[in-house]
Amino acid sequence: MSRFWSPVVHTLSPYVPGEQPKQDGVVKLNTNENSYPPSPRVLAAITSAAERLRLYPDPHATRLREAIAAYSGVAPEQVFVGNGSDEVLAHTFQALLKHDRPLLFPDVTYSFYPVYCGLYGIAYEEVPLDPAMRIDTAGYRRPSSAILLLCNPNAPTGIALPREAIAALLAENPDRLVVVDEAYVDFGAESAVPLVARHDNLLVIQTFSKSRSLAGLRVGFAIGQRPLIEALERVKDSFNSYPVDCLAIAGAVAAIEDEEWFIETRARIIASRDVLTRDLGQLGFEVLPSLANFAFARHRSRSGADLAAALRQRGVLVRHFRKPRIEDFLRITVGTNEQCGRLIEVLRGLI
Ligand SMILES: Cc1ncc(COP(=O)(O)O)c(C=O)c1O
16 A cells, blocks of 8 residues: 555455466466467467567557458457457456446356456446356346346356347347457357347457467457447557557467367367366266356365365365355366366365
């Protein structure tokens, strides 16, 4: 604390990211990173781009926006890129979500959303997940609200809504913006991107951090109709002209072009998720039906906090949230079969 702080700084409750351990040998299943490395083509592209480090990158990241647009079936003008989807989300909050009426998002969801509301002074209301921890779209029929923000599949539950549920929300709310955070969509859920052409009230946000194994490179993007993208560009160009550096542009383009690598690593993660779900079930866990690269599970007789602490002591990191409704759950990233096997072995010893 200091008398030099701007007043808003006193009021912030910053987001706390999952631990990044310094020591080797830890089984790291706590931050939903991909358990496989990025495509070798990414590393080659980054090495070659390093020759241009002397120069500023393209402020519009044109090559990357074109690659994302071609992959997603939209125009490059409908794509906004940023320094990780966290930055894209932050610009979205500032550019599009601050209105007289409150923003709505689920009571259990990505815990950065309320942090951005605090930073930008945005009022919000939480809509409870149903008893099975699913997003209940009927709960979003609150005329007093201005905007809906959904994470699909939701984090940390992993449960996804079908595209038709998003389409129904859009049709029901033509004058309210619907933002869908699809950080985990590639692991089996249906993207809302095909709905962008028909709905000027939809913004979809995705990332290269999860399914493209590039959490360390920091590339995220939004897809929406041109006026929404223009709002994001106006905020970005009032903040930082070069949020995506030249290595990130080159690496992300190479990642999106290596479809074979993407399909192969994604298939492995989905197969490991099935095995992990089965093994956790056999140990007495209730595992929510995840379409993400993590499982959200609680044991019928052991507390989440105790299990997370005991796993940590034995070199296995998982994520535990001390929050109402979910304090008995563990969020476990789907690792390689070997990593998941180690987790199950340690849990078997504990339970
Ligand atoms: C739901 C959700 N959205 C967005 C992000 C941010 O991802 P990144 O900034 O790495 O793109 C995360 C990261 O874990 C997430 O879980």
